[in-house]
Amino acid sequence: MLGLMQDRPLLISQIIDFAGRYYPDVEIVTRTVEGPIHRYGYGDALRRSKQLAEALQGLGIKLGDPVGTIAWNTYRHFELYFGISGIGAVLHTINPRLAPEHVAYIANHAEDKAIFVDLNLLPIVEGVYPHLKTVKHVVVMTDRAHMPASSKIPNLLCYEELIAKQPGTLTWPIFDEKTASSLCYTSGTTGNPKGVLYSHRSTMIHSIMASNGSAIPMNPDSTLLPVVPMFHANAWGLVYAAPMCGAKLVFPGPKLDGASIYELLDKEKVTLSAGVPTVWLALLDYCAQNKLKMSSVKRTLIGGSAVPFAMIERFWKDHDVEVIQGWGMTEMSPLGTVTRFNRGERELPDSERFAITAKAGRPVFGCDMKIIDDAGNDLPQDGSVSGNLVVRGPWIVKGYMKGDGKGQFLEDDWFMTGDVCKIEADGSVVITDRSKDVIKSGGEWISSIDLENAAMGCPGVAEAAVIGVAHPKWDERPLMIVVKRPDADVTKADILKFLEGKIAKWWMPDDVQFIEAIPHGATGKILKTALRKQFEDYKLPTA
CATH class of the missing domain: 2.30.38.10 (Luciferase; Domain 3)
Known part of the structure; x- marks a missing residue:
């Protein structure tokens, strides 16, 4: 026997319709690529998303057509999230930090029909344009006053002019909820990037789950600043969950340095933010150097790579900010686990509470x-x-x-x-x-993540990475690679002494090497393939 309930499709357009109707004046604030701060409400975003959808139809974009975006976290990118998917086209977010050959590869692999690009990212499209096989339109996300000239791309379109001609009265079409909604490619650290094709159904279920109070707590009193980019795994689903909850959105645009992020956190009274550890390290250091405190922030969601215990301590002790660690993948939309305190665990002593947060979380x-x-x-x-x-x-x-x-x-x-x-x-x-980074020493596994997190607590260490290096007796042994904090005089002996008692004795790195900067991939993760290449001729002193 089947239930007697309506079978209405779950479609992304329902999110912006809901926010525009019930939270029309809740702000979306953007530090624009052009410079000034832009403000409007969900009601304005709904109207402009419909204008964009109408403009897309005028360009010949139809159900199932992929439309690429190369853009920062801004209100215009937000409009693309809903305007493209809302008509059954596929939002294809392209990471501007990828190598040019990967940008061209995924635009061609996806068969993008158009590309929307932020003003300061136009050179990326200009560089790969001769290799794009299916792109018919390039739209620069700016107004006429800032519109650039390009001799490399014919017939550049201006975003504001494109949508200004439209009435914004579109009725969103209804189609199968399993229709593709958006497309994101893996970072391609080994081989070509692979495309993950989300559906309206999967995105809606993920968004409903993410806005659950036990996952990412948000409500109309919340102000969210997503530093995690909208070109990576749909900004962890936050740009869908926030309008569902009526939360104010603050977009940082292209400026992701500590000073710029702190300014927005402070002036917009942000209560929740989200990003990768490297972003928060810069912010914490900026606050420490300038004796500043994050006064309004209550929680920060950190993912992308493991969160060092020392970072968790700094947020809680220096700023009274609760850290929510999340784990997931592009292939998972992306959330799989988040920090969740069970009854009574918030009252535990700091060390025990921080230890819970230092884990990858519990399944959502x-x-x-x-x-x-x-x-x-x-x-x-x-x-x-x-x-x-x-x-x-x-x-x-x-x-x-x-x-x-x-x-x-x-x-x-x-x-x-x-x-x-x-x-x-x-x-x-x-x-x-x-699985590709675990160090296999004498038949036993050594966790590079645990070693890195332990080292990050050592005074004078800004960042640490650990790779396995060949050893004639043990197969592999750990090499620790460290970036010092500015003006720090930390030594190899200091780090090894600090690690004593914090890790198993046989995990102790066989050597410590200092470098100016640790390479990171397009999504902010430590690029261990590059480190292995850099140290491919290195010989451990114990070998």
Whole structure:
């Protein structure tokens, strides 16, 4: 027997309709690419999203057509999120930090019909334009006063002129909720990037879950500043969840330095922010150097890579800011786990409470996960053993675009994440490493993440990375690579002394090397492939 309930499709256009009707005056604030601060409400965003949708139809964009964006977190990019998907076209967010050959590859692989680009990112499109096979229109996201001339791209269109001609009276079309809504490519650190094609249904379910108070707490009293870019995994779904909740949005535009982020946090009374550890490190250092405190921020969501224990302490102790650590992947829309305190855990002593936050979090509702061995056998989830993490759920990829990467998809919809972790009895996930980064020494595993997080607590250490280096006896041994804080005189001996008692003795790095900067990939993660290349001829002193 089936239930007698209406079967209405879940469509992304419903989010902006809801926010525009019930929260019309709730602000969206943007530090624009042109410079000034821009303000308007969800009601204005709804109207302009419809104008954009009408303009797209005028350009010949139809159901299923991919439309690329190369843009920062701004109100215009927000309008693209809803205007493109709202008519059944596919929002394809392109990471401007990718290598030019990858930008061209994914635009062609996706078969983008148009590209919308921010003013200061136009040179990227100019550089790859001769190689783009399907792009018919390039739209610069600015007004006529700032519109550039380009000899490399014919017939550049101006965003504001394009939408100004439209009435904004569109009735959003209705179509199957499994229709593709947006497209995001993996960062391509090994081989070509792979396309993750989200649906309206998956995005809506993920957004409803994300706005759940036990995941990312938001309501009409919240002010959210998403530093996590809208070109990466849909800004972790926050730009959908915030309008669902009626939360004020503050977009940082292209300026992501500590001073600029602090200014917006302070002036706009931000209560919740989200970004990767490298962004927060810069912000914390800026605050410390200028004796500033984040007065309004209550929580910060940190993901993208493991959060060092020392960073958690600095947020809580220096700024009274609760850290929510999240783990997920582009392939997971992206949320899989977040820090969630069970009853009574907030009252624990600082060290115990911080230790909970230092884990990758607990699974969010809707994301099923387990660990398996290399043969595919289930492993116990009692914290006793590490294994390969596999996940499944209604917002998790079942295949890459055009059939790429088939080896990661297992029976019964399980997706092989590439992470190695422990799952504790209470559901807490402890990421040990990426499977490609774990150090195998004498038949045992050493977690590079744990070593890095421990080193980050050492005075004078700005950033640390650990890679495995060949050893004639132990197969591999850990090499720690460190960036010093400005004016710090920390030495190898200082770091090794600091690590004593904090890690297993046999985990102790065989050497410490200091460099000026640790390379990061397009999404802010430490680029260990580059470090391995940099140190490919290095010999450990113990070898």
